[in-house]
Amino acid sequence: MKPAPIASLQNPQLKRLVRLRDRRERLREGVFLIEGARELSRALQAGVLLEQVFTCPELHSPEARDLPWASLPVSEPATELSRAAFEKVSGREGPDGVLAVARSEPRPLPEPLGSAAVLVLDGLEKPGNVGALLRTADGAGAHATLLVGDGLDLGNPNLIRASQGSVFTQPTAALSQADALSWLREHGFTLLACTPHAAQTYWDAPLSGRVALLLGTEHTGLSAFWQEAADLHLSIPMLGQADSLNVATAGALVLYEALRQRAGRQPLE
Numbered sequence: 001m002k003p004a005p006i007a008s009l010q011n012p013q014l015k016r017l018v019r020l021r022d023r024r025e026r027l028r029e030g031v032f033l034i035e036g037a038r039e040l041s042r043a044l045q046a047g048v049l050l051e052q053v054f055t056c057p058e059l060h061s062p063e064a065r066d067l068p069w070a071s072l073p074v075s076e077p078a079t080e081l082s083r084a085a086f087e088k089v090s091g092r093e094g095p096d097g098v099l100a101v102a103r104s105e106p107r108p109l110p111e112p113l114g115s116a117a118v119l120v121l122d123g124l125e126k127p128g129n130v131g132a133l134l135r136t137a138d139g140a141g142a143h144a145t146l147l148v149g150d151g152l153d154l155g156n157p158n159l160i161r162a163s164q165g166s167v168f169t170q171p172t173a174a175l176s177q178a179d180a181l182s183w184l185r186e187h188g189f190t191l192l193a194c195t196p197h198a199a200q201t202y203w204d205a206p207l208s209g210r211v212a213l214l215l216g217t218e219h220t221g222l223s224a225f226w227q228e229a230a231d232l233h234l235s236i237p238m239l240g241q242a243d244s245l246n247v248a249t250a251g252a253l254v255l256y257e258a259l260r261q262r263a264g265r266q267p268l269e
Helices: 012-019 023-029 037-045 083-089 127-139 157-163 177-186 224-229 247-262
Strands: 031-035 050-055 098-103 116-122 144-148 172-175 190-194 210-215 232-234
Touching (some): 012 083, 023 031, 031 037, 031 157, 037 050, 037 098, 116 127, 116 177, 116 224, 116 247, 127 144, 127 247, 144 177, 172 177, 177 224, 190 224, 190 247
Parallel strands (some): 116 144, 144 172, 190 210, 190 232
Antiparallel strands (some): 031 098, 050 098
């Protein structure tokens, strides 16, 4: 007989899911949450290790109903929750009834082949910006994204949501400044610092080879470490009163210019 959905808000499993919304608890357990059918689907494609899956069929979207529920790579079938219970543990408005607990496992960076664009995010902490940049890096065909800084949490549910699951499909690594620079130099990347006062604009810069695009925070910009390490500085023209763009917007412009140059101005197949 199929077990009844968990309805009690005092259930220990529900209490754990609520606790896992806190970064310290995720780090302590070595797990993170994946919410949403699209995000879970991309995690499955990337081979993310799942510990447990929770579902609320009453809330399922068409995309959620199409998930391979009978063949999910977990030891036990998905645990069904009542609507009230799922909404209690969900971090979203209008959830689609899909939530999983996944193991935090480091993923090695793939070896670059030929020309490649790598995105380096220096000190970014806002999960929405980082998630949007990972989504853009995936869409623009970036080879990888390097995250430098202590405040970033790749398991942040808002980052996962903002990336729409691209945090799983875009090769990503959190590194120290020294380790990131060592990896980039070892693999022959030209370092391009995106700064508002550089004389050369991003569309005039050579972006078709093996390049690392360095982006800092909107408030303080790139750190002195990356400013000094950069081989070239480039800017995005600002013609109005605003003196800077949202970092996710700036990253999108430069990433897609790099893609255009690598495509040789020809339409992409």
